[in-house]
Amino acid sequence: MSGREAAAVRAFRTRLGLPGLVDVHTHFMPERVLKKVWAYFDAIGPMTGVEWPITYRHEEERRVALLREFGVRSFTSMLYPHKAGMAAWLNGWAAGFAERTPGCLHTATFFPEEGAESYVRQEVERGARVFKAHLQVGAYDPNDALLDPVWGLLADAGIPVVTHCGSGPQPGRHTGPEPIGRLLGRHPRLRLIVAHMGMPEHTDFLDLAASYDGVMLDTTMAFTDFSESMSPFPAGERARLLDLADRVLLGTDFPNIPYPYVHQLHALERLELGDEWLRAVCHDNGARLFGLPDSP
Template identity: 35%
Template sequence: MGEGEGVESSNKPDIRLSSPFPWRGETLPPILDSETPEHLKRIRDLGIPYIFDIHTHFFPETIMKLIWRWFDNVNWAIGYRLSEAERVERLHHNGIQRFTTLNYAHKAEMASSLNDWTYANYKNWKGAIPFGTFYPEEGVLTYVKKAVEEYGFLGFKLHCEVSKLNLNSPELTDTFLYLQEKQIPILIHTGTAPLPGEFTGIQFFKPFLETYPKLEVIVAHMGADEISAYASLLDSYPNLALDTTMVFVDFLATGKVLDVDSAIPYLERYQNQIYFGSDFPNIPYNLNHPISRFLDLPISDLAKQKILYRNAENRFFK
């Protein structure tokens, strides 16, 4: 595939220049995929057969376009505004052979239909790991059980900011207890980036984790601008993990400069509890950027192997 093939291009000025979510430095990485991404040789040299991306999104087309419209309104350029088939092709092109089908509901009576849609389509996306979602509403445990026991979903995604979801809601108690018993992981956007929400932040997450201490939870974005607070829980909760989505990149998704360098030691110390994530396709840069930046980090080869591939492989295919 040639330079930029399949990636939407435009003659319009780069909207990233006026975004409230700025870039570190003055040079913006292009939204282009090279014919042979340079990171492919680097991961092979590390003994990594492929990358397992724990944080990729799939929505019905109508909903995905509405999400992209929201990003357009805040000048957040979408790097891969493509069809599902083309997006899967770009993942494979970048060495991402396994990836999740994350979506989430922003209102009641939506989550179950999203699960049905995911189940009807995910087998068309080679390498897709089926994730469902749920919402605090009547019947939630019933459709979550269906997703696990009939659809065979391997995880769930929640977005506390978009869904205005309080993890401590009593409506979700039985559902969390069920997933805890089944050892089904939940990837939760509980941090305050790119925008804070009514129920985001460590003050809501910590009591939730104390209530369900054996629940398998993956915190998206390493908790955003509260990385140290979330990382401080890893010793006490061995079933807790973090994902690296949009942390070690030059794009400032929180709208401010974070001290991400101080988070690098966590990658080494907790190398068994960290997963690589990209947030594809809703990223304002090419997939090579977060992968290469991660490979550049001063951590051991073993930690890179575990985070890019082995931890997720062991979790979902043990």
């Protein structure tokens, strides 16, 4: 299966003339944490009525090898705390993972707690390239006063933050566009990557991207058969994806996806927004954002 899929991904890249893919939304985390994440997805079927099988339930080494087979030249290790006291430990693990894994962009995270500014500053100083904020799992308001210096620090450093702030697959206390709109009103220079195209509040998050130059969106799970069946992207908004062509980034949620990796690429292709748009989304925008060399 992986050989055929790798060939399909390679055919996609070859047709577009891409040196590789830049995937801003992939998950690597300590094994015991990842197994709890997988257990959550195993249980979400009975809660939502939609099964969520994990396609790439493999050991870490195999998961990294698969991304290489797919031609992913740069990827992230998205990880996130659900309570105080976890973030600094997760950051230590992620720094080590990035150091031993060529192609992984050093990823870090945070939580509204005493000391957050200190450990975020430490991660910035040791080279973090991207942060993850998960408002649904963390169940926190991004406008929590404990995070204000963190957002200011990241805005000053120009480091992007992939933020799960939409209300899919289940609404949280602080999901939706309103809390993020207030945050951007106070920190308009933030480089905020809205995960999952802001699903299901696509239009509202497109509006925020149109209003703030630093707001980007990742494609994670958007446009796929799985997501379209539950939270379809509004057909009337498709033209806006062209208007924001330089601020849409490839994301997949690998390995926690209920379909093959290549399906995300084909889902983008069938939008029929053109090869130039696909090249920008699947490689060029991410390469520019993270200052990658022209060729691997």
